[in-house]
Amino acid sequence: MLREAPAGLPRQAELAATPFFPQERYQCGPAALAMTLGAAGIDVAPEALVPQVYVPEREGSLPPEMLAAGRRNGAFSMTVPPRLDALLAEVAAGNPVLVLQNLSLPWVPLWHYSVVIGYDLDRTELVLRSGTTARTTMALSTFEHTWARSQSWGMVTLAPGRLPRTAQEAPTVAAAVAFEQANGAAAARRVYAAALERWPQDLALLLGLGNSAYAAGNVAAAVDAFRRAVAAHPDSAPALNDLAFALNAMGRRREARAAAQKALSLGGPWQEAVRDTLRSIDAAPRRR
Amino acid sequence: MRHTMKRLITYFVAASFACLGVMQPAQAALIGAGQVVAAADAQQNRAHIAALLERPAVQARLQELGIGKADAQQRVAALTDDEAAALADKIDSLPAGGDGVIGALIFVFLVLLVTDILGFTKVFPFTHPVRR
Numbered sequence: 488m489l490r491e492a493p494a495g496l497p498r499q500a501e502l503a504a505t506p507f508f509p510q511e512r513y514q515c516g517p518a519a520l521a522m523t524l525g526a527a528g529i530d531v532a533p534e535a536l537v538p539q540v541y542v543p544e545r546e547g548s549l550p551p552e553m554l555a556a557g558r559r560n561g562a563f564s565m566t567v568p569p570r571l572d573a574l575l576a577e578v579a580a581g582n583p584v585l586v587l588q589n590l591s592l593p594w595v596p597l598w599h600y601s602v603v604i605g606y607d608l609d610r611t612e613l614v615l616r617s618g619t620t621a622r623t624t625m626a627l628s629t630f631e632h633t634w635a636r637s638q639s640w641g642m643v644t645l646a647p648g649r650l651p652r653t654a655q656e657a658p659t660v661a662a663a664v665a666f667e668q669a670n671g672a673a674a675a676r677r678v679y680a681a682a683l684e685r686w687p688q689d690l691a692l693l694l695g696l697g698n699s700a701y702a703a704g705n706v707a708a709a710v711d712a713f714r715r716a717v718a719a720h721p722d723s724a725p726a727l728n729d730l731a732f733a734l735n736a737m738g739r740r741r742e743a744r745a746a747a748q749k750a751l752s753l754g755g756p757w758q759e760a761v762r763d764t765l766r767s768i769d770a771a772p773r774r775r
Numbered sequence: 776m777r778h779t780m781k782r783l784i785t786y787f788v789a790a791s792f793a794c795l796g797v798m799q800p801a802q803a804a805l806i807g808a809g810q811v812v813a814a815a816d817a818q819q820n821r822a823h824i825a826a827l828l829e830r831p832a833v834q835a836r837l838q839e840l841g842i843g844k845a846d847a848q849q850r851v852a853a854l855t856d857d858e859a860a861a862l863a864d865k866i867d868s869l870p871a872g873g874d875g876v877i878g879a880l881i882f883v884f885l886v887l888l889v890t891d892i893l894g895f896t897k898v899f900p901f902t903h904p905v906r907r
Binding site: 510512513514515516519538539542543544545546547548549550551552553554555556558559587588589590591592595596597598599600618625626628629632633637660661663664665667668669672679690691692694695697698701725728729732733756757760763764766767 | 802803804805806807808809810811812814815837839840841842843846849850853854855857858859861862866869870871872873874883886887890894895896897898904
């Protein structure tokens with residue numbers, strides 16, 4: 488329960504620009520997802536999402552597939568912490584939240600996806616796009632009862648480069664890696680760059696940034712990112728390996744070999760990859 | 776004739792050495808964020824192995840649940856290891872948000888009417904919870 492408003496939260500917020508798609512029968516999942524994607528500037532019709540999330544025999548859509556479909560359509564999707572204050576903070580930050588509720592009781596469940604687009608703390612209610620209703624309000628306490636039955640599951644689908652206000656480091660890194668796998672390394676560059684503004688030392692994020700720069704053909708930017716990774720993690724064989732690889736791609740063999748040899752001296756599970764890099768440095772045509 | 780034979784053998788031997796000579800080492804590559812995350816987290820590693828084994832089962836189950844083969848394939852490919860593992864474990868017990876219709880038993884109707892009014896549920900559009 489929300490005993491008191493989190494500090495710094497405005498009393499009211501409403502993301503009125505969030506588009507609305509009335510749901511077809513059983514298809515609140517595709518409709519809700521189309522709304523949050525639309526809010527991120529990704530125009531997809533609910534019908535196009537049906538083959539991506541709807542499960543006919545279950546007459547509904549499953550939460551893991553909702554996250555996956557968000558990524559498939561080019562959004563950075565991740566769950567938000569299962570707390571009302573986090574939900575409100577996301578809405579206040581401009582991110583509509585797709586929530587799963589059981590509107591009924593556990594023994595006669597009525598599972599339903601809707602989109603929280605606003606709240607009013609003075610009236611203690613939430614504003615939602617839900618079902619066939621473009622704007623409905625629900626008492627905060629009713630929402631909490633119905634939301635708790637899904638373990639307070641909620642997700643956002645954001646334009647790449649935006650992050651949830653309440654995101655924690657490890658889930659954000661996992662979501663960024665998942666985004667890269669779905670959309671390719673080059674497309675993930677903005678996601679890694681945004682996450683690094685919050686967690687500038689994170690090894691996986693730094694390697695992700697370098698890999699995405701390299702994939703986009705910007706080898707110099709890749710070298711910069713890998714240098715940052717080595718500076719923050721001098722004993723990381725993957726960081727040194729990637730720096731060596733990128734330096735070699737720029738024709739800077741001597742520096743590349745030094746980095747690879749340092750990586751080799753560290754031992755550990757990356758030795759095979761490092762040896763391959765070292766061999767490719769030795770095999771590279773000598774520069775004139 | 777003999778000379779030709781010798782030359783042939785020489786060519787053959789030379790060619791096989793040449794093959795050895797240019798044999799490529801394993802392809803050098805960048806190590807990506809995903810590999811580093813997976814390696815740092817034994818739990819993730821297990822999820823990865825489990826997901827590898829379970830993805831075909833998830834796809835088969837999705838097809839049984841009424842999804843076409845091509846769609847099921849793409850949907851399974853879009854899942855992360857954790858998501859695939861979650862589906863493998865719980866595909867039939869995970870809540871499927873879908874706004875199903877509740878069997879219209881009069882008892883259920885009355886109970887839900889009361890819980891709606893108390894604000895514990897929100898099944899009927901015409902109910903307004905008592906504010907406490």
